[in-house]
Amino acid sequence: MNNSKEFSQGEIYEPSEETRRHAWVNNERIYEMAQDYLTLWDEVAKSDIEWFEPYEDVLDDSNAPFYRWYVGGKINITHNCLDRHIESKGDKTAIIWQGEPENEKERITYHELYRRVCRFANALRTLGVKEQDVVTIYMGMVPELLIAMLACARIGAIHNVVFGGFSSTALRDRINDANAKVVVTMDGYYRRGKVIETKRIVDKALEDCNVESVVVLERIGNDVSMVDGRDIWWHDLQKVPDKCECKALDSEHPLFILYTSGTTGKPKGVLHVHGGYNVGTHITTKWVFDLKDRDIFWCTADIGWITGHSYVVYGPLSNGATILIYEGAPDYPQPDRWWSIIEQYGVTVFYTAPTAIRYFMKLGEEWLEKHDLSSLRLLGTVGETIDPEAWKWYYKNVGNEHCPVIDTWWQTETGMVVIAPLPGVTKLKPGSVTLPFPGILVDIRDEKGNPADSGELVITNPWPAMFRNLWGEPERFAKQYWRSNDSGELIYYTGDGARKDGDGYYWIIGRIDEVLKVSGHRLGSAEIEGALISHEAVSEAAVIGKPHEIKGQVPVAFVVLKTGYEPSVELEKDLKTHVRNEIGAIAVPEEIYFVEQLPKTRSGKIVRRILLAIEKGEEIGDITTLEDITVVEKIKDVKGAK
Numbered sequence: 278m279n280n281s282k283e284f285s286q287g288e289i290y291e292p293s294e295e296t297r298r299h300a301w302v303n304n305e306r307i308y309e310m311a312q313d314y315l316t317l318w319d320e321v322a323k324s325d326i327e328w329f330e331p332y333e334d335v336l337d338d339s340n341a342p343f344y345r346w347y348v349g350g351k352i353n354i355t356h357n358c359l360d361r362h363i364e365s366k367g368d369k370t371a372i373i374w375q376g377e378p379e380n381e382k383e384r385i386t387y388h389e390l391y392r393r394v395c396r397f398a399n400a401l402r403t404l405g406v407k408e409q410d411v412v413t414i415y416m417g418m419v420p421e422l423l424i425a426m427l428a429c430a431r432i433g434a435i436h437n438v439v440f441g442g443f444s445s446t447a448l449r450d451r452i453n454d455a456n457a458k459v460v461v462t463m464d465g466y467y468r469r470g471k472v473i474e475t476k477r478i479v480d481k482a483l484e485d486c487n488v489e490s491v492v493v494l495e496r497i498g499n500d501v502s503m504v505d506g507r508d509i510w511w512h513d514l515q516k517v518p519d520k521c522e523c524k525a526l527d528s529e530h531p532l533f534i535l536y537t538s539g540t541t542g543k544p545k546g547v548l549h550v551h552g553g554y555n556v557g558t559h560i561t562t563k564w565v566f567d568l569k570d571r572d573i574f575w576c577t578a579d580i581g582w583i584t585g586h587s588y589v590v591y592g593p594l595s596n597g598a599t600i601l602i603y604e605g606a607p608d609y610p611q612p613d614r615w616w617s618i619i620e621q622y623g624v625t626v627f628y629t630a631p632t633a634i635r636y637f638m639k640l641g642e643e644w645l646e647k648h649d650l651s652s653l654r655l656l657g658t659v660g661e662t663i664d665p666e667a668w669k670w671y672y673k674n675v676g677n678e679h680c681p682v683i684d685t686w687w688q689t690e691t692g693m694v695v696i697a698p699l700p701g702v703t704k705l706k707p708g709s710v711t712l713p714f715p716g717i718l719v720d721i722r723d724e725k726g727n728p729a730d731s732g733e734l735v736i737t738n739p740w741p742a743m744f745r746n747l748w749g750e751p752e753r754f755a756k757q758y759w760r761s762n763d764s765g766e767l768i769y770y771t772g773d774g775a776r777k778d779g780d781g782y783y784w785i786i787g788r789i790d791e792v793l794k795v796s797g798h799r800l801g802s803a804e805i806e807g808a809l810i811s812h813e814a815v816s817e818a819a820v821i822g823k824p825h826e827i828k829g830q831v832p833v834a835f836v837v838l839k840t841g842y843e844p845s846v847e848l849e850k851d852l853k854t855h856v857r858n859e860i861g862a863i864a865v866p867e868e869i870y871f872v873e874q875l876p877k878t879r880s881g882k883i884v885r886r887i888l889l890a891i892e893k894g895e896e897i898g899d900i901t902t903l904e905d906i907t908v909v910e911k912i913k914d915v916k917g918a919k
């Protein structure tokens with residue numbers, strides 16, 4: 278890499294000769310060639326993925342936006358993640374697991390992983406789990422979490438992983454919405470030296486759910502209560518064969534539901550399927566991270582989020598890679614825990630989020646200097662915009678100025694990376710996500726829907742790993758994301774603001790709707806408002822995302838109390854605890870202001886833009902559309918008094 282030239286959009290970093298020479302993709306013409314996207318997606322599906330029966334058509338768009346990919350094909354993603362590797366690399370390490378306690382670790386080969394997945398698949402069958410049944414998985418970062426996911430997929434069941442940081446109420450809502458038959462969980466796991474009592478949270482959630490069985494992995498050995506006839510230990514389900522035939526499924530067979538936040542209070546169950554998701558996550562893992570057989574790939578995301586699904590589990594395993602998973606907190610017992618793990622295991626490709634990079638930047642370089650990080654050869658980032666300063670810090674201090682920094686833009690809905698550099702061909706500009714992945718056509722639209730250099734980021738063609746539906750809400754799926762262009766073609770609206778520079782490089786500005794990213798975690802304003810309103814003292818609430826130096830954004834709430842309730846420090850505390858119980862710690866507002874009224878338009882819509890301007894101490898702008906303009910000064914007074 279050389280970081281010589283100054284350019285109008287900042288510095289440009291060219292791929293080094295070394296990276297270029299060895300990269301999977303090193304011909305710039307890939308971008309031109311990929312304009313014919315159906316040919317690319319056909320070729321890749323044939324060259325890199327195994328099918329039990331070939332597909333007849335690459336794409337069926339006759340019922341858009343309910344697109345179907347690889348029509349008529351038979352596949353099972355676990356065949357591509359496991360079976361096909363057994364012969365050539367059965368003894369290769371698939372998973373390196375590091376517990377939070379330093380002495381707790383495990384290595385699992387592809388052969389062993391295959392056997393354990395088969396065994397658990399058979400175990401699920403003995404519990405009556407069939408094709409299309411939903412299994413909710415609520416666990417910490419342990420190998421059995423991946424095993425449970427793959428076991429579901431193997432028998433055609435649908436997994437629904439719920440992030441371990443969500444509360445029992447949030448878990449309950451997801452179990453009920455997905456209509457899960459079985460829950461897979463554990464006694465507990467370690468986080469910052471403490472035991473998170475997972476099973477206890479599940480028990481609370483299940484007070485209001487109807488599931489048939491709960492499988493409990495013994496990880497810690499802490500006390501748990503087992504309900505007779507419902508709860509069963511993972512280890513008691515192991516007396517089943519370790520062979521389980523891989524079910525040949527239709528390309529469009531559902532693989533998983535993952536709930537994510539949108540602009541309404543109710544999280545959306547994003548649905549992904551076996552065929553296209555396998556193709557899309559496989560090829561992006563291979564090309565974007567330039568993954569090779571000898572790599573040790575560490576994506577730090579929790580598996581409870583889409584990044585974990587696509588780039589801890591499915592993409593890397595489909596490529597037969599060695600992945601690393603770590604149970605605990607990044608800075609426990611010391612701030613250099615991550616760097617010591619990279620050194621200890623010789624991690625070569627490292628993929629994390631800007632919030633973590635900013636955190637470590639703040640802690641200082643001395644924590645990195647203690648460790649030899651020379652095994653690293655490529656660095657990735659995801660989840661929110663990385664500012665050029667953090668990008669360069671990452672490049673210099675973690676990558677020692679020889680690892681390309683690969684900024685990847687995508688969403689739960691897109692399933693796979695959509696905009697990102699290809700390390701062998703794409704010049705990098707710190708702060709830019711660079712160019713769309715070959716085979717995906719991205720653009721920007723202004724408010725009228727016309728192409729523009731700045732506006733809302735859109736995707737103008739379907740892509741294989743795209744979500745297929747919202748669980749139980751096909752109308753919401755069809756209405757919310759898609760708009761027709763002049764020629765009647767459907768365009769996918771991402772909800773992100775972006776601009777494009779003279780080189781066609783994309784720069785992401787951030788969400789243009791009421792979706793927040795708190796430490797990289799996606800949350801909706803409406804979801805947190807809903808949690809606040811469910812408290813007996815609250816009549817109305819508005820939540821905004823206030824910029825935060827490390828977390829990116831933090832929720833800040835403006836609350837109107839019901840008659841008979843007075844603002845107090847205790848009530849503020851109580852409301853924070855309430856949000857923690859309703860959603861989880863990540864959703865707790867940093868600040869709660871008790872106001873008399875919220876700024877609303879005459880039609881009753883809350884104008885969150887004004888609250889954000891007040892919170893940031895910025896110019897408020899036009900307030901003539903407000904029903905009552907005096908509310909602005911009153912809210913300013915409340916903030917001033919705090």
Ligand code: 6R9
Pocket residue numbers: 537582583584658659660661662663684685686687688689690710771772773785787788794797798799
């Ligand atoms: C993968 C993931 C999606 C939202 C997305 C955007 C933001 C993700 C980004 C990025 C700037 C990047 N986002 N990657 N913003 N640069 N490289 O994070 O999925 O949790 O669904 O969030 O995250 O705002 O719309 P998800």
